Amino acid sequence: MTHKSNKLRDAICIALIAGAGTTGAAFAQEAQEGGTATTLDRIEVTGSRIRQVDLETAQPVVTISREDIQAGGFNTVADILQNITSAGSPTFSRTAPLIANQEAGGQYIDLRNLGAQRTLVLVNGKRLGISPDGFQDVSTIPAVVVDRIDVLKDGASSIYGSDAMAGVINIITRRNFEGAEANAYIGQYGEGDGQKQTYDFLVGFAGDRGSVTIGAEYHKEEGVWARDRWYSADSYPGYPQYSTTVVGQWGNWRVGSAGAWQVADRGSDALGPGGWHNQTAADTSVPADQMHALTPLERRSLFASANYDLTDNVRFVTDLSYTKRQSFRQIAGYPTQSQAAAVNAPMSADSYFNPTGGASAVNWRRRGWEVPRTTDTSQATWRFTAALEGSFDIGDRYFDWDAGYMFNENDLTIINNGNLYIPNVRLAVGPSFQNAQGQIVCGTPGNVIAGCVPWNPFAGFGTGAVANSLEDPAVQAFLYKEEHALGNTKTNNYFANLAGSLWTLPAGDLGFAVGVEHRKEEGGFTPDAIAQSGNSTNLASGPTYGQYSVDEIYGELNIPILADASFAKELSLSLATRYSDFDTFGDTTNSKFGLKWRPIDDLLVRGTWSEGFRAPTIGDLYGGTSDTFTTGFRDPCDTVYGAAAGSARCLQDVPAGYRQLQQGFVPTTAAAQQTPVPFTAGSNPFLEPEYSESKTFGVVYSPEYVKGLTVALDWWNIRIDNTVVADHPNNILSDCYVALIESRCALFSRDATLGYIVADLSYGSRNAGYAETEGYDLDVSYSLDTAYGVFGAKWATTYVSMYEVKSTNDADAIPAPANGFGGSFRVRSNLNLSWTLNDFQVTWGMRYNSGTKEECMGFGDGKHCSLPDYQAPWTQGAIVPMNEVGSVTFNDLQVAWNAPWNARIAIGANNVFGKDPPIYYTQPSSGFAFYGGHDMGRFVYARYQQKF
Numbered sequence: 001m002t003h004k005s006n007k008l009r010d011a012i013c014i015a016l017i018a019g020a021g022t023t024g025a026a027f028a029q030e031a032q033e034g035g036t037a038t039t040l041d042r043i044e045v046t047g048s049r050i051r052q053v054d055l056e057t058a059q060p061v062v063t064i065s066r067e068d069i070q071a072g073g074f075n076t077v078a079d080i081l082q083n084i085t086s087a088g089s090p091t092f093s094r095t096a097p098l099i100a101n102q103e104a105g106g107q108y109i110d111l112r113n114l115g116a117q118r119t120l121v122l123v124n125g126k127r128l129g130i131s132p133d134g135f136q137d138v139s140t141i142p143a144v145v146v147d148r149i150d151v152l153k154d155g156a157s158s159i160y161g162s163d164a165m166a167g168v169i170n171i172i173t174r175r176n177f178e179g180a181e182a183n184a185y186i187g188q189y190g191e192g193d194g195q196k197q198t199y200d201f202l203v204g205f206a207g208d209r210g211s212v213t214i215g216a217e218y219h220k221e222e223g224v225w226a227r228d229r230w231y232s233a234d235s236y237p238g239y240p241q242y243s244t245t246v247v248g249q250w251g252n253w254r255v256g257s258a259g260a261w262q263v264a265d266r267g268s269d270a271l272g273p274g275g276w277h278n279q280t281a282a283d284t285s286v287p288a289d290q291m292h293a294l295t296p297l298e299r300r301s302l303f304a305s306a307n308y309d310l311t312d313n314v315r316f317v318t319d320l321s322y323t324k325r326q327s328f329r330q331i332a333g334y335p336t337q338s339q340a341a342a343v344n345a346p347m348s349a350d351s352y353f354n355p356t357g358g359a360s361a362v363n364w365r366r367r368g369w370e371v372p373r374t375t376d377t378s379q380a381t382w383r384f385t386a387a388l389e390g391s392f393d394i395g396d397r398y399f400d401w402d403a404g405y406m407f408n409e410n411d412l413t414i415i416n417n418g419n420l421y422i423p424n425v426r427l428a429v430g431p432s433f434q435n436a437q438g439q440i441v442c443g444t445p446g447n448v449i450a451g452c453v454p455w456n457p458f459a460g461f462g463t464g465a466v467a468n469s470l471e472d473p474a475v476q477a478f479l480y481k482e483e484h485a486l487g488n489t490k491t492n493n494y495f496a497n498l499a500g501s502l503w504t505l506p507a508g509d510l511g512f513a514v515g516v517e518h519r520k521e522e523g524g525f526t527p528d529a530i531a532q533s534g535n536s537t538n539l540a541s542g543p544t545y546g547q548y549s550v551d552e553i554y555g556e557l558n559i560p561i562l563a564d565a566s567f568a569k570e571l572s573l574s575l576a577t578r579y580s581d582f583d584t585f586g587d588t589t590n591s592k593f594g595l596k597w598r599p600i601d602d603l604l605v606r607g608t609w610s611e612g613f614r615a616p617t618i619g620d621l622y623g624g625t626s627d628t629f630t631t632g633f634r635d636p637c638d639t640v641y642g643a644a645a646g647s648a649r650c651l652q653d654v655p656a657g658y659r660q661l662q663q664g665f666v667p668t669t670a671a672a673q674q675t676p677v678p679f680t681a682g683s684n685p686f687l688e689p690e691y692s693e694s695k696t697f698g699v700v701y702s703p704e705y706v707k708g709l710t711v712a713l714d715w716w717n718i719r720i721d722n723t724v725v726a727d728h729p730n731n732i733l734s735d736c737y738v739a740l741i742e743s744r745c746a747l748f749s750r751d752a753t754l755g756y757i758v759a760d761l762s763y764g765s766r767n768a769g770y771a772e773t774e775g776y777d778l779d780v781s782y783s784l785d786t787a788y789g790v791f792g793a794k795w796a797t798t799y800v801s802m803y804e805v806k807s808t809n810d811a812d813a814i815p816a817p818a819n820g821f822g823g824s825f826r827v828r829s830n831l832n833l834s835w836t837l838n839d840f841q842v843t844w845g846m847r848y849n850s851g852t853k854e855e856c857m858g859f860g861d862g863k864h865c866s867l868p869d870y871q872a873p874w875t876q877g878a879i880v881p882m883n884e885v886g887s888v889t890f891n892d893l894q895v896a897w898n899a900p901w902n903a904r905i906a907i908g909a910n911n912v913f914g915k916d917p918p919i920y921y922t923q924p925s926s927g928f929a930f931y932g933g934h935d936m937g938r939f940v941y942a943r944y945q946q947k948f
Contacts, residue, residue, distance in 0.1 A: 044125065046150035046170040048574070049159060049513035050499050050558050051400050058574055058594030058606045059156075060696055060714045060777065062086075062796075064149040066174075071834065071843045073892050073910040073941055075185050075198050076219065077138050077146060078107030081169065082933065083847060085798035085830055086153055086777065088113030089823040089925040091135065093932030094295045096925065097329045098631060100375040102412060102487050102525055105297055105327025106137035111153065111167040112718060112773055113803065113824050118614055118690075120156070120164040123171050124319060126385055127160075129408030129491045132523040132544055134163070134617035138171070140323040140381045142217035142301040144183060144200035147174040153716065153777060155694035157612035158576040158592040161517070161552055165612040165692040165720060173319070175305055177204030177213040180948040187941025190914055194224045194294060194936070210308035210315075216301065223296035223328070224936060226288040230916075232928035233288055236670065237919055239859055241281070246664045247335035248285035249369030251457035253347070253355055253362040257339070261365070262355065263458075270456060270464030273357050287332035290372045293928055294936060297327040314390040317404075323381045333368030334419055334537045335663055336457075338429070341677060341759055342534065342627075343422055350431035352440050353456035353468070364429070365664060366457035370470040371480055373418030380411045387495075399500030405493065412487035412525070419538035421481040421530065428455035428479060440468055453478035483530055483538060489523030489618075499556075507571070508560035515554055522547035523618050534627075539678065542624025550615070554578035570598040580613075584621065585688050588613050604700040606714075612692035620724060620765050623683035630679055630729050632672040632923070635660040635757065636737040641671035641858045643878055644737040649745075654755035661756045671858050672922065676756065679729055682764040690767075692720045698777075708783035719772040725807045727763040738876055741810050769806035773819070775799050789837030797829040816874040823924030823931045825849045839899075843908075845892035849934070854922040856881035864921065885918050890935050904945040914938035 044051045047059040064080060074080045082090055088110035092103045108116035121128040121136040128136040152168040160168060180203045188195040200217035226232040234243035246252075251270075252261040261279040268275030303321040310316055338345045346361045347354055356362060387404025432442050432454035442452030455478075459469035466472055470479075497515035504510070524545030534540040555577055562571040574594035581587040592610035599605065636642045637650035638660040644650050650658075659667035665676050698714030725731075735744035748761040780795040803819035820826045827850035834843045856865035858881075870882040894908030917934035925932030 044499075046122075046125075046168060047152045047154065047156055047159060048558070048576075049497055049515060049554075049556055050511040056596070056604065058572075058596040058608050059152060059154045060606070060698055060712070060716075062151045062153065062779065064151070066147055069143065069146065070904075070906075070945075071832075071841070071894065071896075072845065073187075073894055073908045073939070075143060075196065075941075075943070076107070077141050077143055077149070077171065078109070080143075081109045081138065081149065081151075082107075083830070084151060085796045085828040086111050086151065086167070087828075088115075089931075090933050091116040093925045094297070095293060095930075095932040095936075096927040097292045097295055097331050098927050100329060100377075100414070100416070102131055102414070103133065103135050103137070104329065104375065105295070105325055105377045105379070106131075106135065107139040108135045109138055109169060111151075111169075113800075113818070114166040114718065114720065114771060114773065117617070118163060118165040118692075118720070120160055120162075120168045121171070122160070122168060123383075124173055124385070125170060126406045126495075127408075127491065127493065127519075129381065129383060129410055129489065130521065130617070131410065131619075132487070132489055132525055132546075132617060132623070133619035134614075137325075137379075137381070138169070139299060139325065140301065140321070140383070141171050141173075142200060142215055142219075142303055142323075143198075144181070144202050144217055145173045145213070145215035145303045145305075147172045153714070154608055154696050155610040155612040155692055155718065156592070157590040157692075158554065158578045158610060159556065161519075161550070161578060161580055162613060162615045162689075165614055165690070165694070166718060173213075173303065173305055174202065174204075174215070175213055175307065176206055176211045177202060178206045178211075179204060181945065182948075183943065183945045185941060185943045187939055188222075189224070189936065190938035190940065191228060193222065193228060194939070195222045196220070196939075196941070210306065212304070212306045214302075214304045216303075217299070219299040219301075221297050223292045224294035226291045226293040226928060229293055229936060231919060231930050232293040234286065235288060235929065236857065236859075236921055237929050238863075240286075242669045242859070243288065244281065244284035244286050245335060245367070246279065246284050246666060247337060247365045247367050248283055249333075249367050249461050250283045250463065251364060251366035251459075252279050252283065253364040253458065255356065255360050255362055257363070264463035266462045268463055270458040271353065271355070273355060276355065285332070285367055285369065288928070290330065290332040290369070291927070292330050295327060295329040297325065299326070300324045310388075313392055314388060316386070316388055318386045319383070321381070321383045323379075325377075325379045325381070327377045328374065330372050330374045333370065333372050335365070335367045336420055336425065336537065337365050337664065337676075338363045339665065342540075343425065343537070345422070345426040345429055347429040347457075348431045350433075350444065351429055352432040352434060352454060353429075353458065355458065364457050366470070368418060368420065368470060370460065371418050371476055374416070376415040378413045381409070383408045397501050397503070399498060401496075401498045403496040406491070406495070407493070408489075408491040410487070410489045410523075412485075414485040414487075416483040416485070416528070416531075416538055418480065419483065419536045420479050422535050422537065424452075424478050425455070427452045428475070429457065451478075455479065481530055481536070483528035483536060485525065485527045485531070487523070487525040489521070491519065491521055493517065493519045505560055507563035510560070511558035513554075513556040517552045517554075518549070519552075520547065520549040521618065525624075527624075539627045539629070541626030544619060544623045544683075546618040546622030548582060548584045548615075548618070548621075550580055550582045552578060552580045567599045568597065569601055570596065572596050580615075582615055584616065588689060588691075602701060602703050605698075606700070607697040608695070610694045612694060614690040614692075614724070616687040616689065616724060620683060620687050621685050626681055627678035628681055629663075629677075630675045632730070633660075633675045634672050634730050634733070636733055637755070638668065638671075641668065643734070643875075643880055647737060649737050649740060653750055655753075658755045661754065671855065675729075677759040679757075679759065680762040682762065684764045684766060687724055687765060688722060688767050690720050690723050692718060694718045706782075708785075710779075710781050712777075712779040714777045715775075716777065717772070717774040719770060721770045722767045723769055723771055723807075724765050725768050726765055727807075729757070729761055729763060731807055732761070732763060733757075735808060735810075735813070738878060739808075739810070739813050740876075741808060741813065744808075768809050769815075771803075771805045771818075773800060773803040775801050789835050792834040792836075794832045795830070797827065799827050800825070814874045814876065817872070820850075820852050822852060822854055822920065822922055823933060825852060839897055841894075841896045843892075843894045843896075847890045847892070849888055851887040851918075852885055853882045854885060854920055854924075856883050857921045864919075883921075885920055888915060888918050888934065890915055902947045904943075906943040908941055908943075910939040910941070911935040912938060
């Protein structure tokens with residue numbers, strides 16, 4: 001067996017070889033040559049199951065080493081990955097507090113902006129557990145146990161199965177560690193909030209036949225309040241008049257559906273017909289005053305790995321981890337409206353607090369300012385893997401094998417507070433009177449409603465007495481019920497693999513790998529019975545439960561064709577195919593082809609073509625329906641902001657002068673607002689898989705005449721067909737009124753009088769259309785060793801040349817661009833410079849995001865609408881005004897010192913210049929007017945590491 005070495009391979013792979021943990025067995029193989037024993041470690045490289053000495057493959061893989069992690073200011077696996085240039089917008093961002101689903105509080109990585117469910121995450125080559133909706137939480141892995149992170153920027157379903165469409169992230173943990181290490185990290189924003197703390201340790205023991213490595217971490221991040229940042233204090237910075245809601249902490253009323261809303265005068269008793277005034281701007285509320293702009297979290301993790309050589313050729317390996325994650329979010333108190341269909345609770349004419357003195361029932365509105373809505377999410381994750389690994393020879397052929405089991409379980413508890421129990425609201429504003437003891441009680445004389453507490457929604461905040469207002473603890477206890485939701489998911493995975501060399505060709509060994517796998521996923525989510533019943537102002541939802549299993553077999557070949565020939569120092573092909581049989585939709589086969597050509601020692605040319613797929617998740621297939629007050633809703637027929645206002649189709653459906661209504665059933669004050677009625681989202685048991693085709697082509701150049709320089713340039717293209725489209729009311733209405741797709745118009749109806757979309761709009765996932773993206777990755781690294789220290793530079797850039805999405809199979813529909821809009825950046829670029837002299841190191845980082853476009857908000861002053869006449873093919877000839885948002889660069893600095901007592905001390909700042917994020921009024925990946933992946937101010941930190 002021949003093993004070659006060259007400068008290019010060494011330049012790319014030396015970081016992996018030096019102390020790298022492996023994803024599989026790497027037993028020593030000894031070959032006798034002239035009586036000399038040579039030990040060669042065969043490594044399983046991410047993206048291939050064939051273990052080999054040469055770590056270069058045809059696939060583009062970026063490795064984040066432990067040294068890279070320590071040199072940066074990000075201290076969690078999620079933060080590190082979120083800031084690589086190929087990462088997309090954060091999924092379920094912590095800057096979007098309105099999101100309170102099962103995944104809230106976790107952290108998920110989305111490569112190429114194709115969605116986190118299309119990026120597969122592995123730990124030591126084995127799948128990370130998933131939620132019912134298919135999301136993998138990378139925060140369950142403590143950073144202290146990470147040896148390196150491999151990012152495969154290519155499809156790999158032929159190797160790993162479902163979900164590996166946009167790429168694969170393989171987190172390799174530290175093994176064979178001897179000694180002990182403790183770390184402390186603390187930092188906070190320049191505004192004095194958002195403090196982060198991490199305390200962790202690692203201890204390892206090694207003997208002649210095995211080792212044990214144990215790591216533990218405690219991590220806590222405090223929240224940031226929206227009111228403490230100028231760009232989140234208002235929903236629309238610079239336009240406070242659009243950032244308030246008429247359903248405020250000062251309750252208001254009117255008789256019927258016409259006339260001005262009345263609010264109690266400050267200092268009045270909020271009783272009887274006197275002491276009221278028409279609602280003004282002073283009587284509205286700013287929801288951001290009670291909301292997190294960045295939600296807090298707390299996490300405890302324990303990770304242990306062990307290996308033991310049962311014989312010289314058989315090893316037992318195991319990993320065990322436990323993570324307890326707690327997250328919290330607060331949003332403004334619920335804006336209750338008696339006219340809302342789900343509430344339907346006008347104040348009785350016989351209520352003691354009726355402002356008309358019993359003349360008429362009244363409609364009322366009141367935000368529960370005294371009891372903000374909170375969600376406390378707690379998830380415990382157990383993960384266990386155990387396997388036997390070994391190697392053997394047959395003649396001069398070598399073989400590696402492994403067989404094992406992986407188990408992952410997530411237990412979830414969600415506690416919601418601040419939502420009103422509707423039956424009690426109806427009782428509390430129903431008939432009430434003052435009894436002989438001077439108490440206000442529910443009911444009528446002779447028919448008292450036991451246990452009921454009357455409520456005056458017009459009292460509180462300087463109007464009326466505390467008694468019977470929302471400040472009254474008795475009222476709070478009666479109206480608010482704590483809700484508990486439970487979730488559980490389990491993954492059982494059995495696997496066996498065999499790899500080795502079939503025979504020797506003139507150019508080298510013909511490598512192969514084959515394997516089988518059985519995986520079962522099961523899980524569910526059970527909302528509180530109150531939420532299921534629809535008797536809560538919390539969004540109604542049904543339970544989810546389901547399971548599926550898959551049996552798979554794969555094969556892989558690495559075929560050397562030429563070696564040490566003219567213009568072919570190396571030429572090899574790689575082939576892989578995987579057959580998957582699901583008990584839900586059936587079977588699928590996906591294959592991959594790779595080419596690696598080295599015309600000269602300094603140059604590598606590589607390319608791949610691959611098929612991929614993503615199976616529908618438990619949530620996709622078996623999820624219960626849920627009600628949602630859609631935020632960012634846009635009605636194309638609105639006569640002020642609508643893209644299709646005045647069109648024949650709109651004139652057919654809405655009354656003249658139609659205005660979209662927002663919360664409070666009043667006309668919208670901006671193009672995108674929350675709906676006044678809930679829509680219904682659900683699952684689809686007939687979904688089929690998504691299918692993808694990925695292509696890459698690139699070169700890696702490491703010139704001998706420039707020592708320490710490596711340049712890699714890769715082109716990539718990914719197309720996903722039969723996409724599982726998470727349908728949205730905006731898409732439905734746009735397809736109906738802009739694209740004129742009649743079938744989409746049948747999915748909703750309108751109020752006959754006012755024209756708004758009524759609560760019968762239901763939408764769920766469906767297979768339709770496609771998503772396609774294309775671009776280039778440029779990676780440059782350079783290291784120069786001088787008498788004045790070692791200077792290093794790493795520059796990584798991702799340029800997205802095309803990204804378009806089509807959410808329908810209608811042949812006439814024109815795909816919409818997703819590139820350069822909102823949080824989809826055309827260019828992301830990171831430059832990291834370092835200088836090391838003896839025990840000192842200084843690093844400087846620059847993170848660049850290019851500018852994008854967003855739809856204009858229509859504020860009327862033209863300040864934020866730089867392209868008022870914007871037209872594109874996807875707008876069907878309509879003018880859709882756009883605004884250009886500028887690029888931004890965040891700068892990071894760290895200074896570190898290796899102390900003589902075996903310690904490392906580092907201080908630094910992310911976003912050292914305190915750059916504010918650009919304003920995005922469309923709120924991409926956020927609940928506020930900025931992009932959820934951008935920095936929220938200068939973050940200053942200190943890190944201390946002690947080795948023993």
